[in-house]
Amino acid sequence: MDIPHTVEARPDTGLYNAKVGIWLFLASEVMLFGALFSSYILLRVGAEAWPHGLLSVPIGTFNTVVLITSSITVVLAWASLKLGDLSRFKLYQGCTVLLALTFVAVKSFEYRDKFTHYYVRLQDGTELNGHLAGNPLNWTAANLADTNRVGASITFHPDAAGGEGEGAHGGHAEPIELTAANVAKLESWGPWRSTYLAIYFTLTGLHALHVIGGALVIAYLWGPGSRMWRSDPERFTNRVEVCGLFWHFVDLVWIFLFPVLYLL
Amino acid sequence: MSEHHAHEIRQATRKYIYVFLALLLGTVITVVAAYVPFGSRSLNVAVALLIASAKAFLVAGFFMHLISEKKLIYGLLGATGFFFAGLMFLIVWSNADQFLSIFR
Known part of the structure; x- marks a missing residue:
């Protein structure tokens, strides 16, 4: 037809x-x-701040x-x-x-x-954004607590500006070591962020x-x-x-x- | 294919190239205008949307041939435009306070 x-x-x-x-x-x-x-x-329009x-x-x-x-x-x-x-x-x-x-x-x-850029809140309340060493994809605090990595730490390179937005493509501040014990929250800049x-x-x-x-x-x-x-x-x-x-x-x-x- | 028809297509092709160049220029203007302080962010938003609309007009008008299309397509798009505008105005009305605060 x-x-x-x-x-x-x-x-x-x-x-x-x-x-x-x-x-x-x-x-x-x-x-x-x-x-x-x-x-x-x-x-x-409804947001308090827009990045x-x-x-x-x-x-x-x-x-x-x-x-x-x-x-x-x-x-x-x-x-x-x-x-x-x-x-x-x-x-x-x-x-x-x-x-x-x-x-x-x-x-x-x-x-x-975005999925290799992280927000981290430390146990002392400090909030940082930056990158993890080796750029792992979409980690959470659970990855730090992974039983295979007991006692291990990962280096975190905070953005120079410290806050979200301005430092997204800038340099990095002094690196710090993250462990399951000192991290309260870790999430990538995915849609949930x-x-x-x-x-x-x-x-x-x-x-x-x-x-x-x-x-x-x-x-x-x-x-x-x-x-x-x-x-x-x-x-x-x-x-x-x-x-x-x-x-x-x-x-x-x-x-x-x-x-x-x-x-x- | 007649020689006249081929000539028309070649003319149209030249037009497409000009539109392409205008779109590239529009992209440069969009980026530059975003960094020019117009006094308020809402003014920057308005300028950016105005340039984007001009670029959209070029794409729709020339690449999509809307500049010389049949009535049925215009009718169809007119109805779409009406409902699209409704969609946008609903948001503006529901947030009238915040929108008005931009101008205060």
Whole structure:
């Protein structure tokens, strides 16, 4: 059975069906991210203090440029198909996949940076933020009390500023030794650490899932999916356009996420 | 494919490159503006959101072809925009005191 209106426009809408479909989907996506953005506003306005400088602006700027560049390669790939040039399409769309992978790799690096950055409260009430020697991932006080490490200690390098935020990317103060006996609380800067980190991980995590999903579809159309170019080139071009619309939306969301989470 | 059609696509491609350059410039302006003290943080927030909106307009208008789209899509997005605005205003109304305190 043939799916109707994959190439020719429906007389009543003036559009091929997949285009109406993707816009309906994007409308639902606007509401999904809109709900999370409004949650962000609610949390920020209601917070007594909002941290600044927890994220690296150069890294965030780099990822913004990566996504913007991937948007232009997507649209140039589609334009190449319109000009009947499959090899150029492959070149541009291949670049898009690489850029998407770069974005996800950088994001993973940023996430790892948070899960290896720690808040510690000592038994005497002193509160510190910093790094553990060897940068272990997501430790808690339970790791210090590990029976296999009885009597052992781990070196902690406090941030120079001492408080959250300002010293996140600065130098370190004098190191101290942590043991199960002198630590009351130890936790990484995961989503549980603060309201800001909770909404940061929620928004960027959902966005990263969109990047991964979009990259998978783009990679499919670049690889095995491109066989359709030989049998039905116009339909294939429309598939690439629809996929591109989703990708631009992902870029558009990041355009707002970047200043909201990294700069303000 | 007609020569006229190919010419149109090539023209559009040039436009995409200009939009891309404008987006890069917008990113630089966003970062620089974040470090400029406008007097209050709320003003910095407003400026950043204004630049982000301009960049979003470029992406949606040119890369997503919304500048010349069919009526059905405009209708669909109009309805989405209405509910999205509602979502944002609900938050503002529920926190009117805090929001007003920004301007005091």
